[in-house]
Amino acid sequence: MSAIAYIGGLKAYLARGECINESSVFRLQYQFTVVLLLGASILLTAAEFFGAPINCITSLPQKNVINTYCWIHSTFTIQDYYLRERGLVAEPGVGAPNSYSDEEMEERWRFHNYYQWVVFFLFFQAALCYIPKFIWNNFEGGLMETIASGLRPVLYKEEDVSARKNTIIEYIVKHIRMHNGYVFKYWLCELLSFINIVGQLFLIDKFLGGAFLTYGPRVLEYSEMDQEERVDPMIYVFPRMTKCHFHKFGSSGTIERADAFCLLPLNILNEKVFITIWFWYVILAALLGAILLYRISLFVVPGLRPRAMHKHNKSVPIETIEAIVNKTSIGDWWILYVLSSNIDPLIYRDIMTRLSKEIETANSNNAYNSPYSSSSV
Template sequence: MLLKALSEVKVKVEIKPVVDNLVFRLHYRYTYIFFLAATLLTTLYDAIGDQIDCLTDVDSDSFNDVVNSYCFIMGTFTVDRLHGLQVGQQVPHPGVGPPEVQDSITYHTYYQWVPFVLFVQGVMFYVPHWLWKISEGGLFKHIIQDLSIRDYLGENLGKYFKKDERFRALAKYLKRTMNGHRTWAYKFFFCELLNLGVVVATLFFTDWFLGGEFLTYGTKVFAVAGLDPENRTDPMSYVFPRMAKCTFKSFGPSGTIQVRDMMCLIATNIINEKIYLFLWVWLVLLTALTSLWMVYRLLTILLPPFRKQLLKLRVDRSVWDLLEEVLRGASLSDWLLLYSLGKNMERSVFSEFIIFLHHELTLLPVPRDPKEKLKQQLLGDDFIHPEEPKEEERSQYVREYTF
């Protein structure tokens, strides 16, 4: 039955024209999903049993339920001094034992907030993408029309053979709106910077949430991974104790106050320790990648020659000269728009478009051959628009000049 059900699954792949990049998508697509999945895992108590289960000397289910609820809400504690002792001989569990007056005690109350914190953090990773979608308003999808790669997948090639009309319309639009997309570009750069701010804030907030243990959590776990389990202090048991102590006070039969010092099994920490180890690795890598990407973005903003070389990688070598003339009067926002077009178009198609854009910007018709282009430049304005070439002649020139 399972194989039959899997055979019916159809995967739909859709390549949408987008301005963002892989690093941007790592935030709003993958990291967002990871946090939501972690939120779901921390609420699956049926898979691990009760959230907390405390050992009492009272044979009463109602009393035990009260104790469990009390210790989960008010929190448990471990003794810091007892974490380095040998388990099974000096202490029953890491950090569990009778505290002395001078001992420092760590209280654990965060685990009841873990699902809420993970959910909010996951939403925060989606916020930059949401802001970009709201501010961009589908502008790029409208600009690129049907020239993206996805429109040439499949059997419908009619759009491809009619692309010259779209080339002319797009070239006219870019000429008319030259230097007019600054706000559009600045909003995108701000959202990229916001991604870095979100991941760094998540690291430090999680470190504060876990009592200052998260930033070094992964390195400590990997450092003891190869040691003997009987002679090591497990960092996961320190940050996410599976066994902890809880003090419960109640009235006895005669009205005196009875203090019960009991051990509690915190079953939810069995999942929490794995979740946060994975998140530590992912967030550290994501922070490094996002930081490197922001260095790259800074170079594209400050170095116009660098921008030019990046755009050359998107076109055929035969149109490099035309591309340099196009970029001569282009601003940073114009470059971002052209680069985004090149990223979403097939290489040869984008190279053809650069030819159309060059002649639109220079007010010259598409020449019939490269020699005629030189003749136009020598004769000057008197030769401009002598006769509009026919469509088949234009297409023949584009093919010869491009390839």
């Protein structure tokens, strides 16, 4: 099966599920980001598109041996040769190291062997991005799917809908102030998503030898520089041409060093993949950071909750929402907030109207007024 066929199979993973129990930003991490990373990993394995991963020019007749050796071991570039013009060097970073002593060469050479691991590293990143969703699925346990079942915007018999509405109202009233664990576990998963993305930025930076965190700004700066002055930062991180030394025994038993000039065609794609990842991770980290600040505001300022719910579903009067929110906890509010995305708006309005009356009745019938006091979170 071709790589295109595999990528086509990822479309189903991007499909929106019938039951929504998380935010759109949270879905961006475990859906779009995972597909982006897996798609890049699949493309990089498609040898039929990009040819051999390495191709070395050498005077030795055993070309396949040299290619395999330089791929398994590491190739290298010389750091200060990136600033020299073509003609003085064969390619940026590649030239004759004869002017350096062994100690100087060891300091100036930049070795490259990450390309052997890029495919596996991208797959590992995709697995890391799915971890918060995996944890949330285990925490959530299908609660929202159970509550919203039979009340989505499709045709149902009136008696079935009425029975389902009664069940939801009875459930909320019976379990009032018992859902704080639900919302805090979800918000914990959003926090884990933020930590995951920021941590991956530093992980990639370590993987690429400390050149990733500033990769995006340097690429933008490069695009605005004069042609005579600029040095492509993508070539520095992902060189297209490198050098490799191969040692063998000569005819008299003396060790001979063969100098190979190696082309790395996959780095043309690697540089595009990682610059895309850099910008996407920065955008996603900003979105996750903003939504965490929003969650903190909802927790600290309870007055924001009715407005947020009303903006989410304007079919319910804000007075009705306030009557419910003032007598319930933040966990109950979150359950009702998420429920509005999973059922028909008219059904939701009826549930909220009846629920406000049920809570008020239960509140007035309680002698101690403790289960429904407005002082809790």
